[in-house]
Amino acid sequence: MPTVLDQTDAADRIRAILTRATARLHRVSTTPELDAGLLLSHVLHKPRSFLFAHGGDAVTPADRSAFETLIERRRSGEPVAYLVGKRGFWSLDLAVDARVLVPRPDTETLVESALALLPAAGPVRIADLGTGSGAIALAIASERPDCQVVATDASPGALAVAKHNAEHLGLGNVAFAEGDWFSALGEAPFDMIVSNPPYVAEDDPHLTALTHEPRQALVADDNGRSCLRHLAEGAAAHLVPGGWLLLEHGPDQGFFARHVLGRYGFRDVRTDQDLGGRPRVTLG
Ligand code: GLN
Numbered sequence: 001m002p003t004v005l006d007q008t009d010a011a012d013r014i015r016a017i018l019t020r021a022t023a024r025l026h027r028v029s030t031t032p033e034l035d036a037g038l039l040l041s042h043v044l045h046k047p048r049s050f051l052f053a054h055g056g057d058a059v060t061p062a063d064r065s066a067f068e069t070l071i072e073r074r075r076s077g078e079p080v081a082y083l084v085g086k087r088g089f090w091s092l093d094l095a096v097d098a099r100v101l102v103p104r105p106d107t108e109t110l111v112e113s114a115l116a117l118l119p120a121a122g123p124v125r126i127a128d129l130g131t132g133s134g135a136i137a138l139a140i141a142s143e144r145p146d147c148q149v150v151a152t153d154a155s156p157g158a159l160a161v162a163k164h165n166a167e168h169l170g171l172g173n174v175a176f177a178e179g180d181w182f183s184a185l186g187e188a189p190f191d192m193i194v195s196n197p198p199y200v201a202e203d204d205p206h207l208t209a210l211t212h213e214p215r216q217a218l219v220a221d222d223n224g225r226s227c228l229r230h231l232a233e234g235a236a237a238h239l240v241p242g243g244w245l246l247l248e249h250g251p252d253q254g255f256f257a258r259h260v261l262g263r264y265g266f267r268d269v270r271t272d273q274d275l276g277g278r279p280r281v282t283l284g
Helices: 014-025 032-044 048-053 061-075 080-084 105-117 135-143 156-169 205-210 226-238 254-263
Strands: 086-089 092-095 124-129 147-153 174-178 190-195 239-248 270-273 279-283
Touching (some): 032 080, 105 279, 124 135, 135 156, 226 254, 239 254
Parallel strands (some): 124 147, 124 190, 190 239
Antiparallel strands (some): 239 279
16 A cells, blocks of 8 residues: 555655745745745745755645645735735734735834934833834834834824734834824824835836835835925924934935935934945934
8 A cells, every 4th residue: 555645746745846836936036935935834834944844745735726826926926925914024023914015124224223222211202104014113112112102104004904013912012193294193292203104216117026015105206205305304393302313215315315304404314224235224
């Protein structure tokens, strides 16, 4: 009697399935092997390390077919984070869906810069404008339970995702407010305002790869500069004297960001670099 494993075609085993899927994702992803691994581990409800240790295991036809469906969706450009419904950011596992931009590792630079500037002892009030999934607000809140964070977004859908994440992570020091930029804030001033606003230009070719993500989280008028300018212009009225503004921007917008912060009265303006050494966060 042949065993079940003997009857299984080698092509149905984890290692072979991953190799084929990786080849099919090369066109759409810069990380095809990682994507395939994340999607298969999602289908199998196993950590990704399981795939390496069990490369010779067979996959059931049902799991195979669920995986194929996800690979096809990934091939059409859907981000892995939407397909698996979550994304790691900082030390947090965040739920994400198509209502929010997928948190980028680049944005951890903004979190690092913010944490480095916060006074060692509270109480400190921080606003995260355009919070999306809540990534920045929740990362700061998790590191600094003594800080009060207000997270805003103009999109009710995005706020629902951010609130869900705060509840799920048990972070009680974050409050949420719906509204466009400063309109969501009350009278009380903040010690720090942070934002990763939309800053991609309408004609940026990069956008063709981002069609599944909310355009309002990505694209800004005036060559991607309008939100950065609006934030620099209005922030001082919502900050305590000596308070900080930190803005994420594109690698080619550092000069512009320093210029607008200077123009609206910010001092000690500087730009911090992301892990790739590109200028991404301007603060003052
Ligand atoms: N960093 C994102 C990207 O280029 C853009 C994020 C944003 O516009 N805030 O994919």
